[in-house]
Amino acid sequence: MSEKHRSDGDVMIRLEHLRKVFPGQSEPAVEDLSMEIYEGEIVVFVGPSGCGKTTTMKMINRIIEPSSGRIFIKGEDVTKANADQLRRNIGYVIQQIGLFPHMTIAENVATVPKMLGWQKGRIKERTEELLELVNIPVSYANRYPKELSGGQRQRVGVARAMAADPPIMLMDEPFGAVDPITRERLQDEFLRIQDDIRKTIIFVTHDIDEAIKMGDRIAILKERSVIAQYDTPERILTDPASEFVEDFIGSGASIKRLSLSKVRDIRTGETPVAYLTDSHEEVRSKLTDGKDYVLLLDRERKPKRWVSADDVARDDVPLKNAGWPAVAIVEENASLYDTLDTMITSYRGSAIVVDRDGSYRGVVDFETVLAAIEEMRPHESGPNGSPNGLKTFRNSPDGSR
Numbered sequence: 001m002s003e004k005h006r007s008d009g010d011v012m013i014r015l016e017h018l019r020k021v022f023p024g025q026s027e028p029a030v031e032d033l034s035m036e037i038y039e040g041e042i043v044v045f046v047g048p049s050g051c052g053k054t055t056t057m058k059m060i061n062r063i064i065e066p067s068s069g070r071i072f073i074k075g076e077d078v079t080k081a082n083a084d085q086l087r088r089n090i091g092y093v094i095q096q097i098g099l100f101p102h103m104t105i106a107e108n109v110a111t112v113p114k115m116l117g118w119q120k121g122r123i124k125e126r127t128e129e130l131l132e133l134v135n136i137p138v139s140y141a142n143r144y145p146k147e148l149s150g151g152q153r154q155r156v157g158v159a160r161a162m163a164a165d166p167p168i169m170l171m172d173e174p175f176g177a178v179d180p181i182t183r184e185r186l187q188d189e190f191l192r193i194q195d196d197i198r199k200t201i202i203f204v205t206h207d208i209d210e211a212i213k214m215g216d217r218i219a220i221l222k223e224r225s226v227i228a229q230y231d232t233p234e235r236i237l238t239d240p241a242s243e244f245v246e247d248f249i250g251s252g253a254s255i256k257r258l259s260l261s262k263v264r265d266i267r268t269g270e271t272p273v274a275y276l277t278d279s280h281e282e283v284r285s286k287l288t289d290g291k292d293y294v295l296l297l298d299r300e301r302k303p304k305r306w307v308s309a310d311d312v313a314r315d316d317v318p319l320k321n322a323g324w325p326a327v328a329i330v331e332e333n334a335s336l337y338d339t340l341d342t343m344i345t346s347y348r349g350s351a352i353v354v355d356r357d358g359s360y361r362g363v364v365d366f367e368t369v370l371a372a373i374e375e376m377r378p379h380e381s382g383p384n385g386s387p388n389g390l391k392t393f394r395n396s397p398d399g400s401r
């Protein structure tokens with residue numbers, strides 16, 4: 001069950017012809033939405049402002065009552081179920097104003113367990129466990145929300161939503177109100193947590209890049225929550241269903257795809273290597289057959305320095321000072337996007353790939369990455385082909401693009 005992008009999971013949430021017309025409005029906010037959400041997946045709702053994302057999400061926990069249509073959770077029709085009961089099974093994280101300002105961090109996290117009548121000891125234990133999970137020092141338990149940073153408040157919001165261990169979580173722009181660096185960290189942390197907890201999550205965002213990063217599946221919504229495409233990030237990027245989706249993805253679909261591919265999935269190259277403890281003669285012997293550089297490794301095979309023939313010409317310069325430091329290093333699970341970024345800023349235009357322990361595995365250069373991009377392209381020709389390949393992923397049925 002832990003594999004990403006499964007298509008064979010159990011359906012956790014089924015929405016059938018959901019519709020919402022707010023009182024006094026002539027147009028529906030949500031017109032006729034049907035979809036299935038698989039257990040353990042993160043489904044991201046993304047779409048332009050006012051298209052109905054929040055309304056749709058709030059109908060799932062019935063903060064907003066649907067005008068018509070039905071909601072099933074694990075096959076059970078909950079459209080008319082007791083709404084309080086329902087909400088206990090659904091954690092809810094909202095942007096910014098999520099926390100109760102007059103309650104301490106611990107009290108905020110304990111809201112639902114308290115409502116459920118848990119014993120004090122159990123609540124304390126759970127609160128501490130959750131604060132640890134979301135990276136908040138337990139010593140902050142008695143602080144008030146205003147004494148925390150924006151990122152910390154968001155973490156507490158996530159902890160609170162998870163308190164009673166609900167199988168479903170709704171997250172409405174949960175990381176929207178923090179700076180980009182904190183946001184990225186919160187996203188990474190949350191994905192790490194999700195790897196363990198495997199909740200079924202509906203995640204609302206404006207940001208297509210966040211959707212691509214967080215989603216096992218993405219629902220791109222148009223006005224009135226009409227689904228423009230509901231698919232995996234890969235499929236959305238490689239095969240956008242319409243011009244609307246293409247426009248929503250924006251420019252650089254190929255570049256965005258690079259954030260989904262890992263460097264370990266492509267063929268890495270080799271470079272001559274030697275050890276810092278080797279003799280100069282030994283290092284020089286590797287610089288034959290047109291090889292210009294040798295990568296020097298330490299005893300644990302961690303990359304340390306690049307050297308050329310000139311750098312090792314004199315035996316009196318110790319190898320640990322010869323050449324220049326090897327700094328453009330990426331882990332095998334780095335995305336191609338990050339790898340490319342590292343390569344661009346590196347002196348040699350290549351990156352050294354290491355395993356989790358930091359030991360040398362290989363090198364990648366622009367050619368390797370370009371070859372990988374080439375392989376990602378569908379092998380089609382004709383009117384859809386474009387020389388730079390950047391807009392050719394779309395496989396339109398009418399062959400018009």
Ligand SMILES: Nc1ncnc2c1ncn2[C@@H]1O[C@H](COP(=O)(O)OP(=O)(O)OP(=O)(O)O)[C@@H](O)[C@H]1O
Nearest residue numbers: 022023025029048049050051052053054055056206
């Ligand atoms: N309580 C309400 N009463 C009347 N109209 C509402 C209400 N809540 C939302 N709407 C309208 O329903 C439509 C969808 O709003 P909703 O908040 O669901 O959109 P959204 O996609 O979440 O937007 P955003 O991304 O800007 O948060 C909008 O036109 C909005 O004005």
